[in-house]
Amino acid sequence: MASPAAPKANPYSISQTNSQRLNFSQIFSINFPLFSDPRSTRLVSVHCHNPNLDSVKMDQTVSGFGSGSGSSAHSHTPSPPSAAIDFLTLCHRLKSTKRKGWINHGIKGPESIADHMYRMALMALIADDLPGVNRERCIKIAVVHDIAEAIVGDITPSDGVPKQEKSRMEQEALDEMCKVLGGGMRAEEIKELWQEYENNSSLEANLVKDFDKVEMILQALEYETEHGKVLDEFFLSTAGKIQTEIGKKWAAEITSRRNSRLANRPN
Template sequence: MEAVKASPFSSSSNSCYLSRNPSLTLPRFHRISIKLPFFDGPLLSSRLVSVCCHNPNSDSFIVDQTVTGYGNRSKSPTHLPDDHGQASASSPSSAIDFLTLCHRLKTTKRKGWINHGIKGPESIADHMYRMSLMALIVGDLPGVNRERCIKIAIVHDIAEAIVGDITPSDGVPKAEKSKREQTALKEMCEILGGGDRAEEIKELWEEYENNSSLEANLVKDFDKVEMILQALEYEMEHGNVLDEFYLSTAGKLQTEIGKSWAAEIHARRNSRLKNRLN
């Protein structure tokens, strides 16, 4: 080991060097302490180690104290403040845990289609993805933040990764459904490790749930429009008649965009039904 300059974390105020060079002499019981970050793995687990040397001519250092910190996966915080005091991104461990849980959104099929005998129906993630595309392609609207609409569309059903797709046919009261989803969302944010991103997901979800903004109004409409568009596609693919889904959205659209897109879907469906009769 060549000369090692004392760490700025050292408890000693003196600048010093630790060396095996015999020409460097210090009092026999002089104690030098430095603290260095020590990593147990590929930046996933680390400790802050205090290293002492009681005899500078010794071939080894004595580990005097270990402080748990940084990326310890079981005990340490999963995000650290940045230079501006803001919470940084979640740790790799928390991020992958969160994303793994969200895999259920890709595999959980939408129950309404299952109940109507649709084979290979769309997943929750399929539904949210096309809603996000709707928010992406919609024209600019006064007072509406399109990027926020995209984010709301991505997270509006995210709690279903835990609670599943609860439909009216399940007989669960609306307040109870919301309570279950809110509890699930809290759990998911804890898995993510808290911090700014988890708080943003929570705010976006609550905004949609409470229908409390122009963006939420629009995404609520996209939710209904995407459903009836999917119904039309399943009718064309399987020959089913899925009147229930169209009727469930009648008179419930809040925006002109939602109404105009829904009208186009209804027009295409009516044209198709007319052609079938002929």
């Protein structure tokens, strides 16, 4: 979440212990780093039903993402139900992990990562048709663009993690999540969509990046209204960075509503 908030303690840390166990089954486990605080490595142990995950070593703790064997060929057969449920259970963290920028500003009960992605997907659904833009692909990109945060958490500028390092952490987390899914066509599609957004390499990615900013300032306006706060930095951090016409129009409408609210605010 893009927010220049001052560094604070990580109040939403997923675990207070050195490892956390997701009890999917008792067949075997894989371990990989969990960055609930991106400046310190934790380990999460994922118990999976699927014994056919590529490049997974049973009961082995790894010191970093990508330290196992290289990528292997992906099957084009559907993922078994066990792998699908393991993956979805891991994605539960997107529902339970709160967006850190709001926590840093004292917002009680703030939105989760999944909340943010869901409304972005709705933005893609209701946006006017644009020449050369695939609406379905926009929806898919919105759904997966922050999916790696199920493992790394919501890394903000206040964490002091360089952009390149953040991208590396998220890429390796995504690879691990796709191993849990069991590889195959759906896993490859998720990787492709995520990389497209990360590299801003298409019209669809460009539009969804605007939705990311627009959704954030809309949420900021809502929290200002609900909590009586002034959250200027979220508006300042996105000013001049929205590129598409629909993004600019929506941002202008949000800003107009905010200005009216501030003008009528009792002194």
